[in-house]
Amino acid sequence: MVTIKDIAKKAGVSVTTVSRALNGHDDVNEETRRKIKRVAEELSYSPNAVARSLVSKKTRTIGLIISDINRAGAKDAFAYEILCGINDRAGELNYDLLLFSTNPSKQMEKSYSALCKERNVEGAILSGLRLDDPYLQEVIEQNAFPCVLIDIPKTGxxxxxxxxxxRSGAAMATNHLLQLGHRHIAMINGHDRAHVSQERLAGYRDALEQAGVEYRPELVYDGSFTEDGGAEAMYRILLRHPEVTAVFCASDLMALGAMRTLERMERKVPDEISIIGFDDISIAAYCSPKLTTIRQDKYQLGYQGAQLLIDILDKRTDNRKILLGNQLIVRESTRQIAST
Amino acid sequence: MVTIKDIAKKAGVSVTTVSRALNGHDDVNEETRRKIKRVAEELSYSPNAVARSLVSKKTRTIGLIISDINRAGAKDAFAYEILCGINDRAGELNYDLLLFSTNPSKQMEKSYSALCKERNVEGAILSGLRLDDPYLQEVIEQNAFPCVLIDIPKTGxxxxxxxxxxRSGAAMATNHLLQLGHRHIAMINGHDRAHVSQERLAGYRDALEQAGVEYRPELVYDGSFTEDGGAEAMYRILLRHPEVTAVFCASDLMALGAMRTLERMERKVPDEISIIGFDDISIAAYCSPKLTTIRQDKYQLGYQGAQLLIDILDKRTDNRKILLGNQLIVRESTRQIAST
DNA sequence: TCTTTTTTCCGAAACGTTTCGGATTTTACG
DNA sequence: CGTAAAATCCGAAACGTTTCGGAAAAAAGA
Known part of the structure; x- marks a missing residue:
């Protein structure tokens, strides 16, 4: 490995000067700088980032703790799009990303903060964590290193x-159904360890109450954010609440499951029952019928999340909270209620 | 920051002993070890991985250069599944992943090998690179650091x-169409800067020739691996080769595009034209008609790729090449040719 | 009791870089 | 020409860890 010392020797200067020359400091003669650069080139020198960060305390690295990077996520590609956003913004700002191997199988022995401290990342982005994650609290309380949480409403x-x-997205979805004349609207929600489930439920209630429709808790089913869960929930709705004409699903995946059940039971979507999802995953535009849904911009979640983290790092902002808007995408799975 | 020195001082021993105690060396009395561990705990010490790797030359980090991590990839989630596989295996073997910000927009000034050398990663996995990538050659020739290429057949x-x-996957697809009685089979291929395009074309030819069907180059169109490209190619096939009854698409995304065209032109799939794809992306099971395709195990690509890299690192194998099998998934987009 | 072996510990160097404080040389100014 | 200022360079320390070689202390053997 060729080091700064080798260059110094060959160029006949001190290591100090080599360092300063290569880093563009201005107290080095242009001619010596050229020479040093030439020598560095000849020896095909490349700086050792590890040594550099040991003294500078900077790694230009952002830690990523994305617990939902797994096979199952391929369908909704949720984590993936977030990652793309982070990757793009981090790339633009010249940060590299360190993906921690948060081993979910064997109980992790190291906390997130330990992980980040050890590796000297400048900050971290955490996604896919459950509200009851044992290490989450520690991250926030210790306040040890800057981080940005995705979909977990805590600041510090x-x-x-x-x-x-x-919340507003769910209200938007529910309103859409209300405007189509539906009054008996069920909801298939995700598991309640996700904050978004609470929010989406609240939005659903908001819309109902504002429209003067009674909120009936028994119409809310748990689909645990999975396709099978959605399918299962739909069976129960069909069985127990035949009056329901529309279902708001808190994720597209669950909506897909619900539609599968409806197909099996030979109930036509949207003619007999309207379905609206949440997320706008790519399948939503291809399935049959195409799914009406609330689009959330997952890419921006990552992109602006990365931006926020770096702003925090650079103490460039006091803002600690970003809320992104959603968009109603009307496709084929919702329809004006049949006038009976 | 609490260091090994602080522990040494508080425990009344030397830094050497602390280091050896914490790292489980056996030339330290069990009692002192306990004491040191206790002190470390009290001070909530966490080791500095940067300093450690400076001297040990080990980072337990794998570099990732995945040039196709971008928004467009959300539909096929190809890069994502590979990443999941890598992430899982790396996690099991206790490696972290360093995702390099290969900024495709501004021309990268640093080569992959420079990137990896600087950051002292132990090895790297490269994916999504084109055959004509300027830095690819360098990686292979310099032989500077261990790496695994995905979908690029070079070893060293x-x-x-x-x-x-x-190749065998494409043959499998083509055979499927042949067995259904099709004789006029077009192909929509990807751009030819990808090695897989050449392979899939070869497989297509293999199957045709083995079945005694003439290979006609004019039936092969370039869909450049995109949905729009597939749609465009399909238009041309329809226009110029009305005799075609089946199309083999070198990717599901292009198959989706082709099906879009067919729907617009009111040609029924599979009644009038059979379509088979390649990849088995998640949409394939949901679109209408559901897409018959060749499934490739992208997750294993990553998982076993990571394994291979680590085997190379540990000099545990001389094998430098892994070829994964594919699987024909018959769904709804192919059918026995209508007997005329 | 004396020597040898084993156990337990430590000092110092090393990893490759940055940076502080100062030294030397050159240039500018009166 | 003498002095002040600017330009250019350098030595040494520091970052936090590991490890080599050996030293001191304890245990074992004769």
Whole structure:
């Protein structure tokens, strides 16, 4: 390995000068700088980032703790799009990303903060964590290193969060169904360890109450954010609440499951029952019928999340909270209620 | 920051002993070890991985250069599944992943090998690179650091590759169509800067020739691996080769595009034209008609790729090449040719 | 009791870089 | 020409860890 010393020797200067020359400091003669650069080139020198960060305390690295990077996520590609956003913004700002191997199988022995401290990342972005994650509290309380949480509404001196506005999104979805004349609207929600589930439920209630429709808790089913869960929930709705003409699903995946059940039971969507999802995953535009849904911009979640983190790092902002808007995408799975 | 020195001082021993105690060396009294561990705990010490790797030359980090991590990839989630596989295996073996910000927009000034050398990663996995990538050659020739290429058939002392067997997969697809009685089979291929395109074309030819069907180059169109490209190619096929009754698409995304065109032109799939794809992306099981395709195990590409890299690192194998099998998934987009 | 072996510990160097404080040389100014 | 200022360079320390070689202390053997 060729080091700064080798260059110094060959160029006949001190290591100090080599360092300063290569880093563009201005107290080095242009001619010596050229020479040093030439020698560095000849020896095909490349700086050792590890040594550099040991002294500078800077790694230009952002830690990523994305617990939902797994096979199952391929369908909704949720984590993926977030990652793309982070990757793009981090790339633009010249940060690299360190993906921690948060081993979910064997109980992790190291906390997130330990992980980040050890590796000297400058900050971290956490996504896919459950509200009851044992290490989450520690991250926030210790306030040890700057981080941005995705979809977890906690802030602190050094911790910010970003999310899409689930509540208004859910209200938007429910309103859409209401405007189509539906009055008996069920909801298939995700598991309640996710904050977004609470928010989406609240939005659903908001819309109902504002429209003067009674909110009936028994119409809300748990689909645990999975396709099978959605399918299962739909069976129960069909069985127990035949009066229901529309279902708001808190995720597209669950909506897909619900539609599968409806197909099996030979109930036509949207003619007999309207379905609206949440997320706008790519399948939504291809399935049959195409799914009406609330689009949330997952990419921006990552992109602006990365931006927020770096703003926090550079103490460039006091803002610790970003809420992204959503968009209603009307496709084929919802329809004006049949006038009976 | 609390260091090993602080522990040494508080425990009344030397830094050497602390280091050896914490790292489980056996030349330290069990009692002192306990004491040191206790002190470390009290001070909530966490080791500095940067300093450690400066001296040990080990980072337990794998570099990732995945040039196709971008928004567009959300539909096929190809890069994502590979990443999941890598992430899982790396996690199991206790490696972290460093995602390099290969900024495709501004021309990268640093080569991959420079990137990896600087950051002292132990090895790297490269995916999504084009055959004509300017830096690819350098990686292989310099042989500077161990790496695994995905879908690029080059090997070397320290470089291995992993891919799914595109050629046999394409033959499998074409055979499926032949067995259904099709004789006029067009192909929509990807751009030819990808090695897989060449392979899939070869497989297509293999199958045709083996079945005694003439290979006609004019039936092969370039869909450049995009949905729009597939749609465009399909238009041309319809226009110029009305005799075609089946199309083999070298990717599901292009198949989706082709099906879009067919729907617009009111040609029924599979009644009038059979379509088979390649990849088995998640949409394939949901679109209408559901897409018959060749499934390749992208997750294993990553998982076994990571394994291969680590085997190379540990000099545990001389194998430098892994070829994964594919699987024909028959759904709804192919059918026995209508007997005329 | 004396020597040898084993156990337990430590000092110092090393990893490759940055940076502080100062030294030397050159240039500018009166 | 003498002095002040600017330009250019350098030595040494520091970052937090590991490890080599050996030293001191304890245990074992004769």
């Amino acid at each position: 001196e050094n911790v910010g969060y970003i999310a899409s506005d689930s | 002392e320290n470089v291995g590759y992993i891919a799914s067997d595109s």
